[in-house]
Amino acid sequence: MDLTAQDIRLLAALQRDSRLSTAELAEVAGMSPSAAWRRVKRLESAGVIRAWRAEADPRACGLGFQAIVHVQLTRHEPENLSAFIRAMETRPEVMDCFATTGEADYHLRVLCADIDAYNRFLEDFLFRVPGVSSARTNVVLREIKRSATLPL
Numbered sequence: 001m002d003l004t005a006q007d008i009r010l011l012a013a014l015q016r017d018s019r020l021s022t023a024e025l026a027e028v029a030g031m032s033p034s035a036a037w038r039r040v041k042r043l044e045s046a047g048v049i050r051a052w053r054a055e056a057d058p059r060a061c062g063l064g065f066q067a068i069v070h071v072q073l074t075r076h077e078p079e080n081l082s083a084f085i086r087a088m089e090t091r092p093e094v095m096d097c098f099a100t101t102g103e104a105d106y107h108l109r110v111l112c113a114d115i116d117a118y119n120r121f122l123e124d125f126l127f128r129v130p131g132v133s134s135a136r137t138n139v140v141l142r143e144i145k146r147s148a149t150l151p152l
Helices: 005-016 022-029 032-043 079-090 115-124
Strands: 063-071 096-100 107-113 132-139
Touching: 005 022, 005 032, 022 032, 032 063, 032 107, 063 079, 079 096, 079 107, 115 132
Parallel strands: none
Antiparallel strands: 063 107, 063 132, 096 107
């Protein structure tokens, strides 16, 4: 889908505040409220807008431990890869999972209540996933910048 300048303005405004009214969006994009509403619906239908959600503070929700986990698989057999991906998709602690180049095959961002919960995640889950050879953990000491906002 080719995005117009108005689409970009709508998306940028929605990324800043998804609770803007249709009238407020129309003003930002320089169009009528009905046209703005139709454009937003079109962006949703096309999959450009993937979801609407609130962003909760992890610490306020009791999730004070965050780690970046570098995972290596033993072999890159299709069944191991599929099993690994399915397993990561099922775990709520796994916030992000990226297939990468370099030493690790996958990088995970994991949130847990504390170090004990993270240890249980490793021992009871990650190390039991077929094909996982090793996992190296980098504990997040402080979050400097994290954004889900695209640089439009």
